[in-house]
Amino acid sequence: MDQSVIQPEKMELVVVTHVVDAITFWAQNVTEKINEKINVMLTEKCPGAPILMGRPSSHKVYGARYSEDKCWYRCTVQQQSEDKFYILYIDYGNTEIVSRSDLVELPEELQTTGLAKKYKFWRFHVSSEQDSPLFSQGKSFLHNMIHGKKLRVHKKSVCFDGTILVEAFQGNLDIGEELLKFKFAKVSLPGNRENSLPTVNLQECTGLWPSRNAPGELDTLGSSLGCMPKLRPIFSDQKPQIIKEQKTSVAVQPVEKLNAGQEPLAEIQSSKTDVNGQQLCSQDIEQAQNETESELQRMREVINDKDLEIKKLKEEGSAIQQHASLLGQQLEEAKLELQILKESYEKTKETEHNHPTTFANRISQLARKVDSLRKLRESSPCSTDEDHLLESITIIMNYRISMPLSSERLDLAWKAYDQTLENLRGCQTMAEVESLVNIRNEARGALLTAVDDFLQEVDKLPINERLDRLKKVASSLTAMFSSVMLVEQTEERSFEKFCEWKEHKQKKIKNVRKATDEALLALSSWATRLSKFSCLMEKTSLTEEDVAEGVDEILMNADKALCEELSTESSEQDDQEREMVCNAFNKAIQSIQREQSMLKAIRQKYEFNTQFKQEIQQWQIGPPKADELFAVKKRIRSLRSQLRWKLVEVSCLEEAEELDLPEILKKKEEIAETRNALFQEISHEKKQYIILCDLMKRGFPELPVIYPDADINGYMSSAGLLMKSLDRDMFDADPMRELSGRRPLLSTDFQGQKIVLKCYAVDEESEAKMLEQAAHYHRAQQQNPTTTVPLLALFCGKSDPLAYVMVPHYSNGSLRAIQKSSPLSSSEVRKVMKGVASGLQGLHAASLTHASLHPNNVFAIGREKGIVGDYDFTKTPEQRVSDSGMMAGSISLVAPELKQGQPPSPASDMYAFGGILLWLHVPDFSGTLESERQNVEFCGLGLDATLHKLLSKLLISSTRLSASEALKEDYFISVDV
Template sequence: MDEDTHYNKVEDVVGSHVEDAVTFWAQSISRNKDIMKIGSSLSEICPHANSVFGNLDPKKCLVRYIDYGNTEILNRSDIVEIPLDLQFSSVAKKYRLWGLQIPSGQEVTQFDQGRTFLGSLIFEKEIKMRIKATYQDGTVIAQAEYGSVDIGEEVAKKGFAEKCRLTSSTSISEEKKSDPGQLVLRNLKNPIPLWGHRSNQSTFSRPKGRLSGRLPLELKNENDSGNHVTFPKENLAVGDFNLGSNVSLAKIKQDQKLIEENEKLKTEKEVLLERYKALELKVEQTALELQQEKATTVDLTKHLESTLKTRVGTRMKNLAAKVEMLKEIRRVNINIRFGNDLSDAIQVLDEDRFTIPASLNELEIIWAEYSLAQEKIRSCQDVNEGSILVAERNEVQQKLYMAVEIFILEVDELPLNKRLKTLQDLSASLEAVYGQAKEGTDSEEILKKFYDWKCDKREEITSVRSETEVSLQRLVSWFQSTLKAFDLSVEESLTSEDTIGNIDELLENTESSVCKELEISLIEQGDADKEIIFNTYSEVLQRIHSEERLIATVQSKYKDSVEFKKQVIECLNESPNVDHLLSIKKTLKSLKARLRWKLVEKNNLEESDDHDGSEIEIIKQEITQLRNSVFQEIYHEQEEYEKLTSLVKKWFPELPLLHPEIGLLKYMNSGGLLTMSLERDLLDTEPMKELSSKRPLVCSEVDGQIILLKGYSVDVDTEARVIQRAAAYHRAWKEAKEQSGLLPLIFLFLCKSDPMAYLMVPYYPRANLRAIQSSMPLTSEEALKVMKGVAQGLHTLHKADIIHGALHQNNVFALNRQQGIVGDFDFTKSVSQRASVSMMVGDLSLLSPELKMGKPASPSSDLYAYGCLLLWLSVQNQEFETNEDGIPKVDQFHLDDNVKSLLCSLIYCRSSVTAEQVLNAECFLLPKGKSAPNTEKDTEYTQKKEEELKVENLDKNK
């Protein structure tokens, strides 16, 4: 080994082939041109040559050309040494990692893994080699580095190699002086892992065409005796021998054969050794099992001996425990198991069954006649005919009054509440045991089957119970008779056979009887038994509910009868009149005249040249007081109208016919929205030019509230339709009022001088979505709160069969940035006219695809507009992408999963979604632990709005 000549010399090489975890071949970067020249020459000589592959043959061996990566199978006799004049110095050098060796006894799998790991570190990579020594066969011992990575340390860390043991200088000198022939023989006895045995050969070499000649044999010298891995004979390659060897090929073949036989014997030895160890382990396991069985037998014998000592006591305790269990089962389970509770319920239903009072049928006949008379009066248009119908109605009313008195007296004697309480308790107890019943049962057939089944079960359980009781009685008798045998005071001589008898047989019979009854009582009921019991339960429950409904009907009719009797007595004492309403109207007329006069007075003073400011201020205060008084009287008028409307609906439908001057019918048709006492010139209004693009809008103040007055041009037909549509909207709002999610309508009145209808609504300055989003956009939480209120508004309208048709950002309001409400729409237009107007939010159309196709508006088109508004609020100023139908793409935005799910339902699957379902969507549910709304922010916003209103009021009064 040459250690000093090139010590610590550094070379840059490229890895090309790996033999094992510490040995590899690499090519110097400085010889790139020579390699390219050789490759070009070979490609010109044999451009179409391919590698030779095939099945291995004992007479052939695997040859690898390290420099070029080709592989082929050759006959051993064909392998010869190349003449010196044809030889070319090796392009690649063989390197061995410094200070490392392969561990002794390394498995083949680990050997392959180590070779693969080293290949991943060096193959086709530029490596810096720091030379430490060189073997006589040309192997270079060096420290390999790739960048900052020490390759030797990485291989050692993975456990594929270990540090070399220190070697004395004597052994090194002997190594140098050894005969080359001995070196060859020693290496032949230590087979080396071959390239052909790699798991992925192509990773480290690439086919480049065969050489036309045969490569020289190379002798492999590991220089680490004792660290060898054995491989099959077919994987040994001739290319593993050194070029400088003087050993003949025949000698090599002989040594190879000896090595193979030696390996075969070693394998057989290992197999026999493994069999021996397996048999030895089996003998040990069998001995251990035998010892365990002996210990188990001893324990079992001891347990039997101890058990026999307490056999009588244990048996009696077990029997007593079973008898106690049987007592509990007889007390509880038998009622449910054999339908005793259902039998009791049927008995309760049959014994005190409630029947309809005889006077109820007569009462309902007369009541129907009375309702018909009322309906005739309601539809009558002639006053004279109406008077006749009222007289006829009064006669029927007297008859109904008598029938009501009889019915009330009869019902007062019935224990309705007590019976209802009994039925409710009975149904509750049965439902707690059996659960929900099923509908549609055949009562007679079910009850008959239940009674037959119960009789059979009763016979069976009676027989078993009788047997149990007899056996227990015999056991009790035995105990009583046995007392004499153990009583020393008894002088009578008794034999043990006469007294004790066969107690074992007696105990056996008693245990058998008790266990049989327990088995019958505890065994799971069959499907047929369950079906009979459940069908009977369903029938019983239906009978209970039927009787409950009958009692509820009688109670309801009783309540109506008491109310009718009370109302009739009041009507007989004092008939309804409209004097109070007429008095209010007269007061209103006077107040409006004074208000108009004061307005004229103020105008005259303001137009005069020498007007007194203090006098004008006094008149303004009087005008304000008069205007407030007018509205107070209008509110009183509304209250009186409501009272009369209630009387008309219940008892006196003739009032609108007999008193047409009060306009009660118009008030009722408008749902209480229309007032005839309010006029446009009575209000101190300010024109709203910025909001009057479609219709004239003015702003005013009523009772401290800022209101907006919307003007509609109407003709005779349009006026009726406006009143009808506004009334429907107003009725929907009145159902829930503040919880309706709708903008309230305050008054609807008609102008006497112009063909105009005016609608008074609350005014929320800069509270619509468009204004809010342009100034201070809603947060995601605020947007969800607002849109939940909007969903409530749509639900209120759709429940009343009203389609909005004009939902857009200007018509949705966010009060205090928390409560969302839906604004009203143009009552002069039909729903199709409203829906045909193009509505946009940003670049997104709010018209649903079906509206664009000419289909009529529907709740789903409202929900489409709602979904687009929700998407607009959720994504703020982001651009929308739409498909060919103009439908926005929701997936492009990063949104909350619940919000995205709701948007997909609204925009893509509207036909299957309702406003009520939207209202109950997951994204609108308040999560647990959610913080309360930011009251400080709301207060700041409210104060800001109040300041704006004050500024507007000051501007109006200038």
Template sequence: MHMHVFKMDDGKEVNPPEGIVLKVEDVMGSHIEDPITFWGQPIELIEDLLKISTALTEICPFAAKVFGDPAPGKIYGGLYSEDQCWYRCNLKKMITNEKCLMTYVDYGNSETLKKSCIVELPEDMQYPGLASRFKLWGLQIPHNQDVTPFDQKIEEKLKQHQETELKLADDLNHAVETKIKSLTNKVEKLRRVRCEFNENHFGDDLSEAVKVITEACLCMLHSMKKLEDTWNEYNCAQETLQACNSMDDVHILIDKRNEVRSSLYAAADEFISEVEKLPIEDRVNVLKSLASSLDAAYGPYEVEHNSNEMFDQFFEWRDNKLQEFNNIKQRTDSSLQLLSEWFSKTMKFFDLNSSASLTSTEVINDVDAVLDQAEQDVCKELEISTTQKDDADIKIICSAFNKAMQMIIKEQDLLLVIQNKYEASIQFKEQVGQWLNSYPSVEDLLSIKRSVKNLKAQLRWKLVEKNNLEDLGSYDQVKVQEMKEEICRLRDDIYEEICREQREYERLGDIVQNWFPELPLLYPEAAIRTYMQSAGLLTDSLERDLFDPEPMKELSSKRPLVCSEIKSQKILLKGYSVDTATEAQMIERAAQYHRAWSVLKEESGLLPILYLFACKSEPVTYVMVPFYPGWCLKTVQAIKPLILEELCKVMQGVAVGLHTLHNLNIIHGALHPHNIFAVNRERGVVGDFDFTKTADQRNIASWMVADKLELVAPEVRNGQPAVPASDVFAYGCLLLWLNFPKNNLKTNSDGTPDVSELSIDPKMLSLVSRMICFNPDDRLRVDQLLEEDDFLKMKKPDIIQEGTKAPAPDEIIMNNVFTNETKSDLLGVDST
């Protein structure tokens, strides 16, 4: 329109300078505020408007939705409600938390938009709007005049004019090129999206998983309930038999147990047959793979109390989404197919050599509609394919996922139970099958016992013969030597038979424990219960007289102590005076110690107990252990101290020994240099202790010292019970003694060693300090000690105070400076 106008600046009228003639401009009006005020653009900006429109059509469908409230002054993309096209806009004011009054900066009009209709624009779109505010020159609106009808008429005229101008603009150069280019760009993006489109966008993998979970689910087996009931009945029958002490009742209970055992054998056989027909292992692998893939795609799993309706809701949601998506894809394919047919007709029309007779009307007719429909359908498919799921969609998928994981875990638990019961049933059939038609016999054990008695009688007779021959005064030395060799063979044979006896006891103990608890009652002469109560240590076949003992009275004034040799193995016999009560306690404590050793045996870090046996003529019980002469830590350090590498290995083994005991809640209470063995200078072994005493009684003994270093923990000295941390305190003090053997360590007021003036590796000092601290709750546990990175990675101290060269072994022997303590050390005797 050609008119005299004033351009407005921020809503204020700008008066032209006097003497300046107003020029006439070509302006395209886009929005009317009142009869004399409107928004518009100079006609030369029409092409810029078209470029902006094309750019927004490509950018906005894929742009990020606005996050939070729109920022004032920032340019956004807004979806205009009238034509569903994108235009640039900025915030005028917030209406509600979800609605904003936005102004279209290139046209001047405003509209209330939801935040979901506003998107972010890149930096290159952040420039001022093309619309300007204009006012007709020389006109004013009376204050009492109703301008509404006039506004409507003017706006309608301007809208008609705008439509006319837009139509003219559509005819500008390159209009078709711009439209085709826009469409081809979108089709190219759609082709890429279809190739890369995640098939799981609508939960395809979750859908397949739900089908696998629900359709092939393994439920409780028919034979499993019967097996469980019969097994419970069998266990009750076994427990009743085990508690029975009456010979009158035992046979009735045995018959009942055997009847139930036959039923259990049949139930186990039926269960095994049913399980072997099922693809248990395959199902386990399938569920494991499903759980892993679902957790990676939808995790983490949260426990929800969902019903199976969650699956129905998920499938309904999925079917609706797929139907909507497939319909859109079909419309897109149909629109592009129509466009392809138009291009085909156009090619034929422009091919002068083609025989096809087409008119220009047939070629051009409805081409705009075809292009517009194709672009609209392509944009819709792009929008659906790239739009993120809303909260409602996510909630449905998560609920279905959690329900699926719940069912997977439940079935996995069931399959694990089935597998365990299957293995137990196989083992039951294999082990008890041999006893269905027979009964275990103790005859082999009794035969071994008779053999031992016979060999003992032969040994005693030979000993009498040898003594009688020696009493004659003059005797044949060769014959006496032959007798000694035969006596030695008899002793070895007896020991071999006793070892056989122990193995037979072990076999029978297993049978009693698992299958026939009545055996000790039926065969009291076999003493099976005594064997089991002592963890296999106590035997009545051993006697002190069976050995060729070397008395060691000068080394132990407190109890009988002898050493001997059997089958080339040196052993030590420690005698403890007992009465009925202390003997039972001693056997129980020795059995606990032996069970701790049995877990790892040679790797346990403990000195093994070979046997326990009672003296028939005196109230003395003997403990039989291996003998390590010269290998106790006190002796080794006195003769030839361990080098750093050896010391680390030995003390590592000692820590393992304490850990073995503490794992079974056993407190050693007698950890001192006389009771630690550095076997071959490379293996640390913790010696046994006095089983007639409690840990508190052992821990306050006078030998709990290393030279002048007190090894008893402060809490025990203060009258509190010994705890595992008390052993740790002794261990930490031993480490100090090994590093500073001649250093007279001072003692703090709380009874702990003063290490403040020692020259020692800082890391090692920190570690030792946490073992010898006053409060037992603050001390390191042995398992924590073994896990310490710096454990025993000590450096040699820079200064060893009061250090002296240790005498050589031959010097000690030549000077004959044996004290009772030194002799005990050299022989590796536990002075406890």
């Protein structure tokens, strides 16, 4: 069928998950997004879920472990044979036979309808038997064509078993027509598998089957054939297209009759040219109706024969059922008779055991039991796992350390102190500072008292010893009970129940052993009496009655005691006892972990307060001052004045009519010394700022108000980047003309390091914006310092409207310069671009979009370490991305979505990253990246498979990777191997 006549809204998009035969397959709806969520829940729930017990329910959903990948999937049980289950994976459609150990119960939230549905091609049936080679070839043909791929299907009807009859298309290809072309399927209509029905005329005015007599007859016919699933009524908008398009009264025959009826069709076609064509058509219609009625009559006779056969089979089935019931009754009687014989045998055996036939046998049995009990007592360990657990519980419960009482008072004192600091931070005038400082000092004094109390109390606690003891106990318990799975929640009385059970068990064992010892002692006493009586060398007062008295009872008691102790010692724990031990172990581990956490918190609190006390004690005499900072600033002003004067002197000497070269060299040496001394003082100034900012954060927030000239807040707001003491005329800088196309760049030295000064023209508004963006970048760079270019300083010119950003100078280190002189190898590209991806990951994590990633702004240090360069802090991301330099060779690094008006984002950075990566491997690439159509092709470029996969994911907007996801790709993982 031509898919162009099908309305697009009637089509559904599915992805094929399993192929059954040449015309049947299972598929999932593409619009359903819950498959990943179900997989995650199965991974979490199934490993700990209970195994299926008893007979499964056909209405429930279970979890099964698939034999191929050992992962868990949802299924229903179709059939059971002993401990083997024939199952259907409801989210994919494939089947498998699994054992009971691979089936688990699923919670209620996973008891939902399967994601996969069963589809069959409409008006087709398989053209061969199941065991034939053509059947297997047809299944393989369809599997290779559609498995794992997306299809567009047009639903035609639904069978009563839920199978959906559809027309399927892959692009412009009609799948059903392909099956028909290769003879893997034949055309049929409902109820006609082997073309056994005659041609039926379809007319628009009379519905689908106009020539039939009654609906009841049609149903009977359809259900009797058994060649196709019985269909539900056709949808109102799914009438065959041949009915919708028919505009005349000429009858159209079904497709399955086209091959079988070529001659009638040729006659009809030739009759169209005849003058009496209308009459011939009427005769053909009448003839077809007559043939149909006769065929229907024949089919009714076949149905009656089938009904008789079914009735006969039912009678035979009833007789077989009665015979099976009789056999079952006989089997139950045989089982009962066998049980009676077994009980009789056990009684006979017990009688022979309790009443041996001879005295020798009784003594022999006693000797064997005594020997077994002796070995059992000798081999039994002095301390079992249960004993060790009981000992551990005693250590946990009886020697625990509680939170010091002074800890709560200390927390309250800290809360009051923090509030005074918060009030000071909000203070803006000197008038308020003095009173708030006094309040802060009072709160600090109270805090120090609470700190002393806490430290003294903690000093008396054996925290380290207790932590070591708990660590040893936890290690030994974990080693002994390694097979026990830890759980989050345990019963509250687990310790009490275990101790009661253990005490009862020990008492029972003690009583049993005592009874055995007494019985054996009585036997030994009797043996002693017998020995004395039997000795003829000595006289004895024992009589025959003394020796024979109670012999049977002594032997019986000894045997009974031995049997009871042997049974007690060799008995294993039942399920209830094992659960009790496991609960006690879990609670012991949890108690250890809780106490360890508390003790570590106490120790950390102790260390923090000790440090706080030491810091505060140094300010008891008076609060910190900014005198040192002001002294440094004064020395900076003096050195700067000296430098300026010396520069004037050199300038005058150089412009004199007679050059005094020795004097000029001497002055230049003095200038170099003065400049180095000036830079050292500026470094000292930065250290003082760091000290004051640290003091401000830790307890002296009033410093910016007391010393406004120090501009501490300005330094902090720039993240320590702004250095107001620096100025352009302090540097002996050379212009970098070859790189100064967009803005002036100056190369110079600063504190022994080669640096670059980037110059930006700013006004008051853009200066504030620049400071904000530079500070944001600087904070992000400090979190990931090895993969982004650092900002060394930022300052504004005092004699010009320029702002200067100081960065390290990477001579010929940009990717463009390296590729121009000595291109990187493939392995070097991997290492460099992995560093670039890490740099982008750090910037994106700080909510920064670079928007200026291009070969001039990416550096390769030592041809192995890639770092991301800074960007123009005076521009917005939208302005930066529109720069003409966003090119790598002939590849545009501007993402397609940006050309459509969307703002720059981390995804657009990753597009530029992918473009640079492609350029590094294929410098002369001149193709078109059609990412908006998701058709990026790199065939013929000779790219590595992992690189091809990564580029496809970077240059397609709908599935573009983030920086962190890109680093997990095989292309970059191989760098570490």
